Amino acid sequence: MKKLLFTAMCLGLLGSTASADDHERADHFEGESAETLEQAVTNFTETNRRLAELLAQEELSNSDLGTIHELTYTLENALAKIDEELETMAVDLEEVHLGSETLDHERVSSHGAAYLEAAQTLTE
Template identity: 65%
Template sequence: MTNFSEGNAQLAEILSSDTLSNEQMGEIHMLTYTIENALQKIDAEVDAMAVALEEVHLGSETLDQERVSTHGADYLDTAQTLVE
């Protein structure tokens, strides 16, 4: 999330210029790699969260407290990284 947030902030700062120099274009090029990698990581984490949350849902239907507790903790740990 840090790479995503910082990369977006840097991109916004560069894009706030009236014109973009060749050097700034190079910086943007490098930033896009960082942001794209961060997005891929976020996507993978969201996929894992969806699986864990579904386990919580299914566990709650069958009153499986262990399943809910275990997968609920996994879900919340991952979710917390997205809101920080």
């Protein structure tokens, strides 16, 4: 649950970033893609570790800032995929809830399995 809350907080922060003038902005990069939830969580974890290492330094060089800039693209891609998957998980969980109310065993089983598979990826 802590991971889900942290992810939600991070997603909220994406919308609040300020931009510099065009002549001051660094080049844009694609970042590492995240085609699956597992890949997104891996990229999120590894890239945050690299970001934390850089931010732990007493001073950041311009090169460090360039690296951080590149890392943010991978983090944005990871968070976008995690957000997409969280929406799917919410739908599956609601189907489990509704299926349990109506005693629909198949609905509970199929959506429950999909929900738990995704949830396990987030909690490992």
